[in-house]
Amino acid sequence: MSKKNIEITVRCLLFLCSIISLMILVGIGYFLFKNGFSAFIENGLGNFIFGKTWNISKNVYGVYPLILGSLFVTTGSIIVSAPIGISVAIFMTDIATSDIKKIIGPCIELMAGIPSIVFGLVGMIFLVPLIRENFSPPGYSLIAAIIVLIVMTMPTIITLSEDSLRSVPRQYKEASYALGATKWQTVWNVTLPAAKSGIIGAVILGMGRAIGEAMAVYMVIGNAFKIPNSLFDPSRTLTSNIVGQIEEAALNSQHMHALFACGIILLIFVFLFNGISFKMRKVV
Amino acid sequence: MIKPQIAQKISSVLLWTITLLVVSSMLFIIVYTVLHGWRSLNMHFVFGSTITGGLMAPILGTLYLILLTLLFIFPLGVGTAIYLSEYAPENKFTKFTKFALKSLAGIPSIIYGLFGVAFFVVFIGHTCILAGALTMACLSLPYMVTSAEEALIGVPKTWREASYALGATKWETTWKIVIPAALPGIMTGVILCAGRVVAETAPLLATVGFSPFNPVSPLDGARTLALELFYLATEAPSTGGITRQDLITQAMGVAIILFIIIILMNMSVRWIGKKYSNEQYKIGR
Numbered sequence: 001m002s003k004k005n006i007e008i009t010v011r012c013l014l015f016l017c018s019i020i021s022l023m024i025l026v027g028i029g030y031f032l033f034k035n036g037f038s039a040f041i042e043n044g045l046g047n048f049i050f051g052k053t054w055n056i057s058k059n060v061y062g063v064y065p066l067i068l069g070s071l072f073v074t075t076g077s078i079i080v081s082a083p084i085g086i087s088v089a090i091f092m093t094d095i096a097t098s099d100i101k102k103i104i105g106p107c108i109e110l111m112a113g114i115p116s117i118v119f120g121l122v123g124m125i126f127l128v129p130l131i132r133e134n135f136s137p138p139g140y141s142l143i144a145a146i147i148v149l150i151v152m153t154m155p156t157i158i159t160l161s162e163d164s165l166r167s168v169p170r171q172y173k174e175a176s177y178a179l180g181a182t183k184w185q186t187v188w189n190v191t192l193p194a195a196k197s198g199i200i201g202a203v204i205l206g207m208g209r210a211i212g213e214a215m216a217v218y219m220v221i222g223n224a225f226k227i228p229n230s231l232f233d234p235s236r237t238l239t240s241n242i243v244g245q246i247e248e249a250a251l252n253s254q255h256m257h258a259l260f261a262c263g264i265i266l267l268i269f270v271f272l273f274n275g276i277s278f279k280m281r282k283v284v
Numbered sequence: 285m286i287k288p289q290i291a292q293k294i295s296s297v298l299l300w301t302i303t304l305l306v307v308s309s310m311l312f313i314i315v316y317t318v319l320h321g322w323r324s325l326n327m328h329f330v331f332g333s334t335i336t337g338g339l340m341a342p343i344l345g346t347l348y349l350i351l352l353t354l355l356f357i358f359p360l361g362v363g364t365a366i367y368l369s370e371y372a373p374e375n376k377f378t379k380f381t382k383f384a385l386k387s388l389a390g391i392p393s394i395i396y397g398l399f400g401v402a403f404f405v406v407f408i409g410h411t412c413i414l415a416g417a418l419t420m421a422c423l424s425l426p427y428m429v430t431s432a433e434e435a436l437i438g439v440p441k442t443w444r445e446a447s448y449a450l451g452a453t454k455w456e457t458t459w460k461i462v463i464p465a466a467l468p469g470i471m472t473g474v475i476l477c478a479g480r481v482v483a484e485t486a487p488l489l490a491t492v493g494f495s496p497f498n499p500v501s502p503l504d505g506a507r508t509l510a511l512e513l514f515y516l517a518t519e520a521p522s523t524g525g526i527t528r529q530d531l532i533t534q535a536m537g538v539a540i541i542l543f544i545i546i547i548l549m550n551m552s553v554r555w556i557g558k559k560y561s562n563e564q565y566k567i568g569r
Binding site for chain 1: 303310311372381384388396422490550554
């Protein structure tokens with residue numbers, strides 16, 4: 001084969017490789033809609049989204065409590081993990097010496113690498129009994145899921161906020177120091193405002209992570225299909241609903257269609273969060 | 285109004301406290317797991333056959349799944365990365381591909397699980413390692429591409445130009461100069477993806493099957509360590525003589541094994557990163 005032919009073959013092959021990722025994205029969309037869309041028709045779109053029953057034997061499916069459950073755990077966890085995560089990011093960029101960074105950096109990296117199932121396990125064995133004995137039974141509850149998600153979204157928020165804090169030009173800070181400002185005044189009045197959109201983007205990406213987390217939430221939330229009255233009530237999210245039933249649902253049944261429809265709604269939320277986050281962090 | 289100097293002191297103390305709290309919460313998770321699980325870690329449990337209550341099948345299943353997944357995404361991921369960094373023209377299609385990769389990276393793993401059930405399991409006809417590996421390949425492809433692409437972009441432009449000046453074609457340059465130089469970064473991507481196969485559970489729940497036998501063919505069912513942990517933690521004891529407490533201890537034991545694997549992987553990524561940047565330094569200057 002001549003050099004020119006090799007060149008052309010290679011170019012074509014590499015191009016084919018790069019098409020695969022597009023095909024996967026399209027394929028996920030296609031199969032999700034192919035299997036899930038009929039749930040919207042079988043139940044009626046309004047009844048499916050605002051319905052409050054999930055009855056497998058009668059084939060009636062409504063996901064309103066699931067959507068609320070997902071939104072509750074997401075907002076609940078992000079309200080706590082955002083300020084904490086941003087604080088750690090400020091600590092890492094402005095206060096920590098390089099020695100301290102060398103210890104804490106790998107710790108946060110490791111935290112990001114811990115399998116979600118382990119968070120779920122520790123939540124189930126440690127947190128749930130703690131809540132049951134000290135607050136209110138059954139322990140498997142919204143608050144347990146929120147606490148687990150606080151820990152799980154932390155690494156995302158910390159690393160991405162840190163990135164955007166670091167990308168604030170040095171001169172800004174130096175100008176502030178030159179005016180006699182303290183470190184904290186500089187952080188509060190100069191660095192944070194300059195990095196604002198990146199930090200908000202990081203927090204919203206954290207929300208995307210939280211709403212999509214399945215296993216850990218499934219293990220601690222109790223999976224009761226109802227709208228929770230308090231933080232200590234068991235509840236169910238879109239993801240934990242899928243985890244709990246994906247193995248038992250028969251292919252092409254209305255039940256399976258409803259699970260895929262949960263996936264569609266979940267995906268819409270995730271794309272919304274990630275889209276905003278990409279815009280804020282100027283990724284795309 | 286608080287004095288700025290006092291505000292500085294207060295903020296400093298607060299940030300220290302919060303950071304230590306976060307780090308200690310992570311250490312707590314590890315210490316708690318180790319304290320509750322170390323008792324189950326003996327030769328019989330870790331390397332015993334799964335039919336007699338050991339972990340042999342999950343360990344083999346995890347390895348099998350890692351190998352099969354990498355078999356798919358290594359050529360695909362590196363190929364995509366080479367295309368994007370060396371060949372792709374600046375057009376709408378390229379932009380769209382990059383956007384697709386970013387979107388894929390953000391999709392929750394449970395969605396991949398649904399996709400795997402609807403496509404791979406239906407296509408193959410039953411749950412098996414192959415279906416699980418294909419699902420995991422879709423999930424980890426964006427990570428493979430991103431790390432390989434970063435590594436390829438990091439190769440100095442001058443090296444490529446030197447190769448062109450010697451009369452090498454684009455592919456010869458890519459194959460003999462760029463890829464070898466980017467190999468450490470590509471290896472980082474491989475380890476990262478293997479880590480995802482070890483850690484993920486949701487995409488495998490309904491795709492990989494759940495067999496207590498050691499897997500032989502890619503069409504056999506299997507379990508992974510993470511899946512085994514999930515079942516140990518959530519299912520009621522089936523046979524007599526084993527209490528729920530025993531199962532929890534075993535689940536914690538599996539968690540310890542997962543920690544060890546993840547820590548080893550993180551360390552090797554760091555080691556490769558260090559070695560790589562040193563070498564760059566030597567050749568570059």
